[in-house]
Amino acid sequence: MTMAPKREAYDVVVIGAGPAGLAAAATSAEAGLSTLLLDENIGPGGQVFRAIASTPVTERDQLGADYWVGADLVQALRASSAEVIHRATVWSLDRNLEIAVSIGGASAFVKARRVILATGALERPFPIPGWTLPGVMTAGAAQTMLKSSALVPDGRTVIAGQGPLLWLLAAQILRLGGRIDRILDTTERGNYFAALPHAFAFLTSPYFTKGLSMMREVKAKVQVVSGVTELAAAGDGQLASVSYVAGGKRETIAADLLLLHQGVVPNVNLAMSAGIEHRWDDLQLCWSPVLDASGNSSVPGIAIAGDGAGIGGANAAVVRGRIAARAAVEALAPATAAKLAPMATLRADLAKAERGRIFLDTLFRPSPQFRIPSGDTIVCRCEEVTAKDVLDSVAIGATGPNQLKAYRRTGMGPCQGRLCGLTVTELMAQARGKTPQEIGYYRLRAPVKPITLAELAAVPKSEADVKAVVRG
Amino acid sequence: MFRRSEQDKRPQVQIFVDGVAVAARQGDTVSAALLASGRDARRSTAVSGAPRLPYCMMGVCFDCLVTIDGVGNRQGCLVPVADGMQIEIQKGKREIGR
Numbered sequence: 388m389t390m391a392p393k394r395e396a397y398d399v400v401v402i403g404a405g406p407a408g409l410a411a412a413a414t415s416a417e418a419g420l421s422t423l424l425l426d427e428n429i430g431p432g433g434q435v436f437r438a439i440a441s442t443p444v445t446e447r448d449q450l451g452a453d454y455w456v457g458a459d460l461v462q463a464l465r466a467s468s469a470e471v472i473h474r475a476t477v478w479s480l481d482r483n484l485e486i487a488v489s490i491g492g493a494s495a496f497v498k499a500r501r502v503i504l505a506t507g508a509l510e511r512p513f514p515i516p517g518w519t520l521p522g523v524m525t526a527g528a529a530q531t532m533l534k535s536s537a538l539v540p541d542g543r544t545v546i547a548g549q550g551p552l553l554w555l556l557a558a559q560i561l562r563l564g565g566r567i568d569r570i571l572d573t574t575e576r577g578n579y580f581a582a583l584p585h586a587f588a589f590l591t592s593p594y595f596t597k598g599l600s601m602m603r604e605v606k607a608k609v610q611v612v613s614g615v616t617e618l619a620a621a622g623d624g625q626l627a628s629v630s631y632v633a634g635g636k637r638e639t640i641a642a643d644l645l646l647l648h649q650g651v652v653p654n655v656n657l658a659m660s661a662g663i664e665h666r667w668d669d670l671q672l673c674w675s676p677v678l679d680a681s682g683n684s685s686v687p688g689i690a691i692a693g694d695g696a697g698i699g700g701a702n703a704a705v706v707r708g709r710i711a712a713r714a715a716v717e718a719l720a721p722a723t724a725a726k727l728a729p730m731a732t733l734r735a736d737l738a739k740a741e742r743g744r745i746f747l748d749t750l751f752r753p754s755p756q757f758r759i760p761s762g763d764t765i766v767c768r769c770e771e772v773t774a775k776d777v778l779d780s781v782a783i784g785a786t787g788p789n790q791l792k793a794y795r796r797t798g799m800g801p802c803q804g805r806l807c808g809l810t811v812t813e814l815m816a817q818a819r820g821k822t823p824q825e826i827g828y829y830r831l832r833a834p835v836k837p838i839t840l841a842e843l844a845a846v847p848k849s850e851a852d853v854k855a856v857v858r859g
Numbered sequence: 860m861f862r863r864s865e866q867d868k869r870p871q872v873q874i875f876v877d878g879v880a881v882a883a884r885q886g887d888t889v890s891a892a893l894l895a896s897g898r899d900a901r902r903s904t905a906v907s908g909a910p911r912l913p914y915c916m917m918g919v920c921f922d923c924l925v926t927i928d929g930v931g932n933r934q935g936c937l938v939p940v941a942d943g944m945q946i947e948i949q950k951g952k953r954e955i956g957r
Contacts, residue, residue: 427918427937428918428937429886429888429937429939434917438886441886443864443866443867443868443869443884443886444864444866444867445866445868446866474937476937509915509917509919510915519909519911519914519922520910521901521910521911521912522860522912523914524912524913524914524915524916525914525915525916527915527916527917528913528914528915528916528917529916531891531916531917531936532861532891532894532895532916535886535887535888535891536863536867536884536886536887536888536891536892536895537863537864537866537867538861538862538863538864538891538894538895539861539862539864540860540861541860541861541862542860563864564864564865565862624901624909624910625901625910643860644860644861654919768914768920768922769906769921770906771904771906771907771909800906800921801921801924801932802919802920802921805919805920806914806915806919806920837932
């Protein structure tokens with residue numbers, strides 16, 4: 388059942404019900420602030436705790452202990468006074484902290500004194516030849532289906548890429564009796580040396596033993612090819628084969644399903660559309676918001692928590708959610724902040740949760756050839772624009788992603804650059820001999836998700852609104 | 860491409876895909892139900908007519924666009940199935956008026 392927000396204004400509005408949003412909303416409500424949590428999905432959990440309240444996977448070991456942590460967060464939220472609305476798509480947030488949200492085909496507006504954005508991450512684009520073919524999906528997509536519908540790959544399945552999620556997904560698929568024919572590991576060999584100086588922190592982090600045992604579990608059952616330097620999907624209207632180069636040798640294997648993954652990046656659309664300053668992160672190779680230690684952004688009143696604040700993983704996201712909420716409580720109702728965990732404790736928790744992250748970022752830094760495509764490889768999936776198209780536009784004067792829209796419509800399809808933005812920035816930066824920071828990103832604006840004109844026209848209007856656009 | 864794990868004990872929900880009855884499970888998204896059905900659920904793009912299937916399953920890629928109960932361009936990965944739901948595989952762009 389979907390319903391509009393009960394009030395027109397709240398102390399705190401949290402956007403996104405993943406680890407950071409769940410923790411932030413519960414914390415804010417616990418301190419007595421009127422709190423609204425808006426989330427686009429059917430139920431709580433975000434991506435990492437996807438379907439935590441409804442998963443048909445009943446054998447707990449199959450999803451792992453880290454997944455079930457989410458159930459405690461949901462319980463804490465439900466025990467709180469926070470109002471929660473699912474299937475609610477926020478399509479606008481502005482500097483006045485006014486939020487437009489589409490629920491069940493109608494839009495509502497709410498005002499907040501503080502906004503905590505917990506819109507999380509999405510998988511980094513993986514623009515290889517053939518990545519738009521039916522049968523090619525992200526690893527996260529397969530994991531979503533596994534968690535929410537207990538679906539596992541059945542046909543000839545290849546998993547390609549790198550990063551912790553790839554191994555977790557492989558282990559989960561095998562535990563549920565799914566099929567994986569081959570894993571193609573694209574981790575660059577040089578990264579192992581680059582990551583070495585950061586190894587100590589990682590070895591003493593919880594990621595290490597968990598990661599190692601998961602890789603062992605998978606490698607015992609699946610052929611793993613490491614050092615993959617080229618990757619392509621092929622087929623006529625449907626994936627038929629995957630070809631790759633490893634150790635200088637090319638191989639082609641028949642496949643029905645190819646699952647791609649090379650890490651996650653902040654989902655910046657809503658934050659950028661609100662005018663929040665972002666900077667290019669040279670280590671994580673993505674845009675990250677400029678934030679203070681409490682998650683406050685360059686727009687007064689808007690904080691960002693979770694992976695949207697820079698990739699830190701689920702544990703860090705929970706703590707960042709609590710920190711952002713505590714900061715909101717300190718600002719709005721300082722007397723009640725004493726009820727909450729002290730900031731010093733939270734900051735210590737965060738440092739612990741972020742331990743080992745630099746090692747992972749360095750080790751799993753994706754190779755240039757998997758980030759910056761060439762030739763006929765599609766860059767913008769929506770408008771079907773290739774790397775060559777982008778480079779041709781640069782050759783005749785396109786200077787950055789926003790000019791490129793006029794040449795090629797890149798980023799102007801329904802996904803609004805989510806699947807091409809990073810690629811376009813890096814591709815144009817390389818072509819023009821500039822840094823990604825200099826090249827910049829798409830200028831994002833509301834609505835950050837498509838809504839119909841009918842829905843927009845049905846929005847309640849004040850006299851001032853009408854006067855602003857009607858002559859006479 | 861995908862099959863259901865035997866431990867899935869959720870109740871069945873009947874949906875219709877291009878008029879044909881398809882068994883889904885309560886809690887499936889439209890996209891998950893389509894991929895689990897084994898049917899050819901490929902849409903075609905508005906730009907070139909190229910065939911596509913869902914890519915991200917989390918609401919960001921828009922490759923799951925589908926017509927649900929007469930309304931086009933819905934993100935199938937964000938909409939839960941309901942008994943009697945009418946789904947049409949969308950070919951090309953959304954038609955005016957639906």
